[in-house]
Amino acid sequence: MLTPATIERVVAGALEEDAPWGDATSEALIPVDASARAELVAREPGVFSGGEVFAAAFRITDPRTSVELIVADGEPFAAGDVLAVVSGPARSVLTAERVGLNFAQRMSGIATITARYVAEVAHTGARIADTRKTTPGLRAFERHAVRSGGGRNHRNSLSDAVMAKDNHLAVLTQGGLSVTDALRAAIDALPHTTHVEVEVDRLDQIEAVLAARIGTIMLDNFSLDDLRAGVAQVGGRAQVEASGGVSLETVRAIAETGVDIISVGALTHSARALDLGLDIRVDARGA
Template sequence: MMTLAAVDRIVAAALEEDAPWGDITSEALIPTGAVATAVLAAREPGIFSGSAVFDAAFRLTDPTIAVAWQVADGDRFSAGQTLATITGPARAVLTAERIGLNFAQRMSGIATLTGSYVDAVAGTGVRIADTRKTTPGLRVLERHAVRSGGGHNHRHSLSDAVMAKDNHLAVLTASGLSVTEALLQAKTRLPHTTHIEVEVDRLAQIEPVLAAGIGTIMLDNFSLDDLRTGVAMVAGRATVEASGGVTLETVRAIAETGVDVISVGALTHSARALDLGLDVRVELPASS
């Protein structure tokens, strides 16, 4: 989950990157006592995500800056809608604006794309899930954005669950063990609470994997016909996940094969930043 500590760590690093020795433009051009009012507005429709991150950009720059929200994470908005109003010392507002806006645009883009996939499978009962194809260092933010869009998170990291892919199985069976034997042996080295998922790329692999009592089976790059056959073969003995080559054009048909989960790497690796604008009005201090 996205904790305040994680948000502050990520945003502080971004602010340090953007103004390592201060904002010399604002310091040179903006009087010390000037006050700014900024409006975060949508230039296109979408689903919002990133309020805590946007807040942190201003709070960590100057805690006297106030952000008043008119939307919450997960809310849909229309073009032209005001999302938030920011007021505070002009220098600080101008220093923080780009970092706050970058995060809000990126996270809202992910939420909006996720919402499109969720809408496409409405009524099927299928979960849309993300993958580990996230921006290094920003996973916690991007996965929060997926949830804002109505999607679900896959395992957060390599430490959370076992997910055996083709290369893992090749190593496991190199000693001559069958896939079933290798998986059963691996299970003896794991805590009983650890979830196990195994990826298969052909129908013939399904029964040997299921015989090991795994919790989730991923049908990777299966045709629609093979997905339907695979779901029938599993027959409720494990959660069935479909993955590979999923697009907005194909996701509905995949969902209708009877799978339980569809994982989509594009939610995070191919989402376009949403067009949000931040218009700033500065009031100069009265001359002494």
Template sequence: MLTRQIIHTVVQAALTEDAPWGDITSQTLIPESATATAHLVAREPGTFAGGEVFAAAMTLTDPAVDVDLRVADGTAFAAGDTLASVTGPARSVLQGERVALNFVQRMSGIATLTAAFVAEVAHTSARIVDTRKTTPGLRAFERHAVRAGGGRNHRYSLSDAVMAKDNHLAVLTAQTGLSLTDALRQVREQLPHTTHLEVEVDRIDQIEPVLAAGVDTIMLDNFSLDELREGVALIAGRAIVEASGNVSLATVRDIAETGVDVISSGALTHSVRSLDLGLDVVVE
């Protein structure tokens, strides 16, 4: 998903945004012949993500910059650990610094939060997955970071799977005049056998009519813990059970213990805090 082309396109746009006519500070203060070495150092513990993106921000600024990644994505680290080193023309290192840090700090923040969610449910079979609540233009980066933290990805885009939510169902049944089951069966018949069909329900009484249509996944949206347990028992393995809504680090363990298969959380990407990482120039 996180291809070299995507990395190049997004990072180049960020570099152009940050220095559309060059870095006049570095060009004014730093001699053209100066070189520099800098270390990417963790100010707090976490899980690393975004190494390739960090390196691209430096090398797209100047191919003469050399980046040595000390840890792989998905690696846990402690405060004070050196995660990467950068060597090259000082002007270029300083120009690429902010964009490189912005990406790796955010991606490592997402990986760190995801790892905390995953640890909370490790004693169950529930999978932690992200949502489409990502920063526009940065979905591939943010979802890569979720995987680095041990989580899984939901559908990547609207083109990947059929996911019928409450508004879809309201329009579908109103326009066709069919029952929920018959309307969904009609949808199922139109789909290739390779296309996944997921349906969101917000009431227990919707579960049986949806199951009767032969769906692949049922999302139990904003159900209480008791309702989740009831829903899991009712579905009884006839479809994948996803829980969504009101998912946080404080609630995810209890949700997992209801027996659901998947727990989706937009907080992994839309409410994350960037991790405190710094790029420290080595003075010799």
């Protein structure tokens, strides 16, 4: 999803937002012929993401600016590590600094927390996935960061798959059809390549949903005992996704119930921006 065109569009918009009429401070204080070298330095350990986005902030601001990425997306780093080096006209480096940092800090924060969730479920067979609970306009960036941390992406948008939740089922069955018949009628009208997932919140709903031959069943806010019972009841007839009540403290126990996927909204909606800094050295005039 994180294509060059998407990076260009979003980063250019962020730069326009941050300096709509130029950078008044840099233009007033920094000599036009000054150059600068800056290092992107980690103030705390984490997992890096957003290198190309960081670089784009400087390139779009001024094509004369170069960015050398020292650490690749998905690589862990320690406090004090240099993650990238920026060189170019000092005014341009200073103008792009905040936007570049904002993206790198946000994306690295998401990658770092995702990596912690992935580590918690190691050797269980469960996959950690994100949700659509992303910052509007930044979904491609945030979901790329989830992958940098070793997580998986759920459906990208409402257009990508059929995912029936309780409200959908309430409307679907209001004409008197059973859940099974209503789902079957809908599935029969879909292309054979369209994946169908259905959410349930009680064990007694599982059989009616599975009878419609869906691909994934989501067990929403189930207790651990009910998750184990649900996995046994499904018996391999569909993928089983667990959702709701997932935290770093609970995710291991959820994974050990035998579910295939654990979706975690907190990967994107609650991730803390990582503490990264740009340490700048301004060279002499005429450099």
